[in-house]
Amino acid sequence: MPGSYYGRIMAAKKSASRKSRPARPARPAEGGYTVPGISRADGHHVAEILQKRLHSLNDLALTLKHVHWNVVGPHFIGVHEMIDPHVVEVRDMVDETAERMATLGVSPAGTPGAIVAGRTWDDYRLGRATTNEHLGALDIVYEGLVADHREAMESVSETDSVTEDMLIAQVAKLELFQWFVRAHLESTAGDLSTSGAQDEKGASQRASRAAKKRS
Numbered sequence: 001m002p003g004s005y006y007g008r009i010m011a012a013k014k015s016a017s018r019k020s021r022p023a024r025p026a027r028p029a030e031g032g033y034t035v036p037g038i039s040r041a042d043g044h045h046v047a048e049i050l051q052k053r054l055h056s057l058n059d060l061a062l063t064l065k066h067v068h069w070n071v072v073g074p075h076f077i078g079v080h081e082m083i084d085p086h087v088v089e090v091r092d093m094v095d096e097t098a099e100r101m102a103t104l105g106v107s108p109a110g111t112p113g114a115i116v117a118g119r120t121w122d123d124y125r126l127g128r129a130t131t132n133e134h135l136g137a138l139d140i141v142y143e144g145l146v147a148d149h150r151e152a153m154e155s156v157s158e159t160d161s162v163t164e165d166m167l168i169a170q171v172a173k174l175e176l177f178q179w180f181v182r183a184h185l186e187s188t189a190g191d192l193s194t195s196g197a198q199d200e201k202g203a204s205q206r207a208s209r210a211a212k213k214r215s
Contacts, residue, residue, distance in 0.1 A: 034105040142177070185210070
């Protein structure tokens with residue numbers, strides 16, 4: 001039909017026009033300012049540290065929802081419902097971390113591509129699995145994440161006490177939830193079924209074996 005032919009011609013012209021335009025330069029991630037009282041270099045360095053924390057927290061929020069959807073077996077409802085309130089907390093941490101970066105004069109990168117490109121860890125390995133398997137794996141997740149958060153606290157402590165206080169408050173909530181996780185993995189003697197595990201798979205297997213022995 002003439003109309004459809006004309007439409008294809010115009011679409012082709014528009015496509016060619018877009019291709020011929022010079023690419024716009026990317027906007028710089030760093031602004032020309034930071035908060036009063038610290039140097040711009042120090043403020044932007046703190047924001048660089050926070051960017052890594054932002055990747056970790058964004059990844060954690062997604063991982064927790066993945067576990068929420070995929071946990072099965074005994075104690076399902078308890079674990080399923082335990083996770084969601086903490087997801088809200090983690091998403092709040094994401095928001096305050098990104099806003100702190102922006103306050104320091106640096107554009108926070110929060111796209112999926114930025115997370116994948118910037119992370120130094122592998123994807124969470126479990127799909128549908130029992131409550132004990134997921135909780136064992138999550139204990140390993142929190143081991144690494146809390147340790148990295150504490151390292152970031154130390155790194156900013158002498159430069160930016162406001163950011164340090166923010167990270168301290170976040171660590172308190174992260175450690176509290178890890179305690180909730182560990183309560184399911186702990187024996188009456190105070191030993192964790194995941195003790196000695198080096199990765200999520202190993203921790204999930206140890207947690208599963210311990211649960212079977214107790215049942």
